[in-house]
Amino acid sequence: MSARETAELLLQVGRLVQAEGYDGELSPAQWMALRFFARANPFSRTPSAFAEFQATTRGTATQTIKALEAGGYLVRQRFKTDGRSVSLRLTSKGKKALARDPFEVLVRAVDSLDATARTAMRRALHQVLCTLATSDARRQIGVCQDCMHFGREMSGKLPSTGPSAVECLLLGVPIQPEDIGLLCVHFQPVNEHREDEHE
Known part of the structure; x- marks a missing residue:
């Protein structure tokens, strides 16, 4: 095809x-x-x-x-x-x-695929999306766990930080467990290196 x-x-x-x-x-x-x-x-x-x-x-x-x-x-x-x-x-x-x-309806259609096909589809579509965003110089929006700013656990640093809160390295704030899978406008893919790091 x-x-x-x-x-x-x-x-x-x-x-x-x-x-x-x-x-x-x-x-x-x-x-x-x-x-x-x-x-x-x-x-x-x-x-x-x-x-x-x-x-x-x-x-x-x-x-x-x-x-x-x-x-x-x-x-x-x-x-x-x-x-x-x-x-x-x-x-x-x-x-x-x-x-x-x-x-x-679409979620159910994707869910009807076996796990291997779903994983392959997710990876392929993610790569296509990254390519489109890069070629058009658009900012991507993704989830914390796939972001280069996703940091280490912050337990004990702040009174409001739960036992498993992780730090956002960009903003320096805790990411609560319920927020890790949510979309973020500050997202930057782990495999994407900013130009300023190479200059």
Whole structure:
């Protein structure tokens, strides 16, 4: 199978899932926003992080977020440390909507593959995503455990640090166990070396 045929299959899968996601209540972009804010870590629940993740403009991302706020799916809170910045989180209505997310059709289809095929697919798609992000100079968004900033355990350093909290080497803050698998806007792949390290 040629690279073009494989790319077309990926595109077709994306279109099918998007078509499945349009039920009249929420648009595909709004579903994507709900998924993002449900999976983003506390540092990444911002309009600009969502715009990065969606690979869209800040204005387009803001319109999607405003529609979800108006519908009662999202609520914004000011950061305590910086009153100008906002963090977005799902309301109970947003969580209920996500419980019937049409994206689960794709999750079940991938889950029907055996473990070896799922692992190979994840690695291959991750590599394709990295290549696209690098060629377009886009920032990637990923999870802590795959990030070069994922550090050592911090037990005992801070009163609020749990017994198994790990340090984010970039921000110098503990990453709580429940946040390790969440999306982060500061993500940098472990195998990616920044240019400034070689200069």
